[in-house]
Amino acid sequence: MSLKKLSAKSLICFEHTGNYGLKLCYIFSKKKIDYSVVKVLEIKRSKGLVRGKSDKADSKDITNYAFTHKYKVKLQILSDEQLLKIKL
Numbered sequence: 001m002s003l004k005k006l007s008a009k010s011l012i013c014f015e016h017t018g019n020y021g022l023k024l025c026y027i028f029s030k031k032k033i034d035y036s037v038v039k040v041l042e043i044k045r046s047k048g049l050v051r052g053k054s055d056k057a058d059s060k061d062i063t064n065y066a067f068t069h070k071y072k073v074k075l076q077i078l079s080d081e082q083l084l085k086i087k088l
Contacts, residue, residue: 013066013073015040015058029078036073038065 012028012035014021021037028035043065050057066073 010034011036011066011070011073011075013038013062015043015062025076025078034075036066037076038062038073 010033012024012033014024014035014037016037016039025035025037043061046065046069047061050061
């Protein structure tokens with residue numbers, strides 16, 4: 001799905017990857033798209049014991065987590081650009 005197709009009702013949810021996800025956060029903030037960054041361990045604990053791992057399976061797990069836990073998914077707000085420069 002492209003960013004152009006996202007509506008105001010869309011919610012993007014992805015795993016916390018440290019500095020790697022900052023670029024995504026920056027883009028979503030500039031385009032005023034709601035997003036949430038969730039700790040990997042939180043997603044892992046929500047799905048229980050699972051065998052095998054792939055990107056496709058991970059994306060389904062994140063989608064299921066966001067949908068079933070939408071009441072506790074917190075929207076993120078990107079820090080001020082000056083603060084981000086200091087962090088990096």
